[in-house]
Amino acid sequence: SGVGDADLAARLDALRELTGLSRPRVDAAALAEAGRVLDDAAARGRLSRRHTVVALAGATGSGKSTLFNTLAGVTISDTGVRRPTTSAALACSWTDGAAGLLDRLEIPGRLRRRPVQGPDGPGAFDGLVLIDLPDHDSAAVEHRAQVDRVLAHVDAVIWVVDPEKYGDALLHERYLRPLAGHAEVTFVVLNQVDRLPEDATDQVLDDLRRLLDEDGIALGEHGEPGATVLALSALTGEGVGELRDCLGQLTSERRAAARRIGADLDAAAERLRPVYVPTGRVGLSEEAREQFADRLAEAVGATAAGQAAERAWRR
Structure with a gap:
C-alpha cells in the first residue's frame, strides 16, 4: 500500500471538491494551504513508493x-x-x-x-x-x-x-x-x-x-x-x-508517506470547517451546507469509507 491507496485518493478528491465549494467563502490562506496539500500529494504520488x-x-x-x-x-x-x-x-x-x-x-x-x-x-x-x-x-x-x-x-x-x-x-x-x-x-x-x-x-x-x-x-x-x-x-x-x-x-x-499526507489533509480540511459549522452567518444555503459537510466528512475520513481508510493505513 502506498500514497496511491484508493481510500486516500477518495479523501483527496473530497478535499479538491471542498476547495471548489469553499472558494467564495474562505480566506485565501486556508485555500492556499488546501491547494498545497493537494499539490504535495500529487507530487509524492508520482515518486517512488519503495x-x-x-x-x-x-x-x-x-x-x-x-x-x-x-x-x-x-x-x-x-x-x-x-x-x-x-x-x-x-x-x-x-x-x-x-x-x-x-x-x-x-x-x-x-x-x-x-x-x-x-x-x-x-x-x-x-x-x-x-x-x-x-x-x-x-x-x-x-x-x-x-x-x-x-x-x-x-x-x-x-x-x-x-x-x-x-x-x-x-x-x-x-x-x-x-x-x-x-x-x-x-x-x-x-x-x-x-x-x-x-x-x-x-x-x-x-x-x-x-x-x-x-x-x-x-x-x-x-x-x-x-x-x-x-x-x-x-x-x-x-x-x-x-x-x-x-x-x-x-x-x-511503506505507509509513512500516506500517513503524512493524511495528516496534512486533516489539517487542511479542519481549516475549511468554519465555513460549514453554523456560526449564525447568513449566506450559505442549507443544501450547500449539507454538500459541504459531506465533502468535509469524506476529506477527514469521517464517513465509514474514510474510517476504514484511516484504519487501513494505521494498521
Whole structure:
C-alpha cells in the first residue's frame, strides 16, 4: 500500500471538491494551504513508493549529525566545533531509485551519500532515505528556511533533543505544536543520555512526554498510534538499536508517506470547517451546507469509507 491507496485518493478528491465549494467563502490562506496539500500529494504520488524519506531535525548541539553518522555507519556529516556544523541538508540513501525524491527536496548530487552496508545489503533499512537537516535554531535565516522547506515534504521526522534544551520554546511553538496531528510520523529522541546520571534519564523523559502532551501530540504507547519517544546516546550507541528497530519497521511498512499526507489533509480540511459549522452567518444555503459537510466528512475520513481508510493505513 502506498500514497496511491484508493481510500486516500477518495479523501483527496473530497478535499479538491471542498476547495471548489469553499472558494467564495474562505480566506485565501486556508485555500492556499488546501491547494498545497493537494499539490504535495500529487507530487509524492508520482515518486517512488519503495522509499521512506525521514528527516533528522534538531537544535544546535543536539547531536543529530552524530546520530546521522551512527545510523549510516560512516562519517558523512561534520560534527566539528564550529556551530552549526550542518549548513546544508545531507541525504543518505540505503537503496537506489531515490533521485526524484531528493530532487524535490532540492538536495544536490554532491550532498547525496550511501551508507556502509553489510554483506546482506540494506536489510531492514531497504528503502530508507535519511536527511540530516541544518539546525532549526540556526542564526542563519537560509538554514531555517531550508529546514522548513524540507520538513514540508518528508514522510517522517526524528526530532533530536538534548537534556538541556528539550523544553526549548522555539521547538515546541514553531514545530511540534503545529504538527501535533502528525504524531504517527513523528519520533522524539532524547540524545546524550550518557551525560545524565542513570536515574535522571527517566525523569527527563517523563518531563519531555509531559511537554509533548501539552503540545497536543498523541504518544504511541500501549499499542496506541502516536509519536515514538526514545532515549539514546549517539556517542556510546546506547539505545540506538531501539531507534534502528523503529526506523526499520517504519520503512518496511511503506505507509509513512500516506500517513503524512493524511495528516496534512486533516489539517487542511479542519481549516475549511468554519465555513460549514453554523456560526449564525447568513449566506450559505442549507443544501450547500449539507454538500459541504459531506465533502468535509469524506476529506477527514469521517464517513465509514474514510474510517476504514484511516484504519487501513494505521494498521
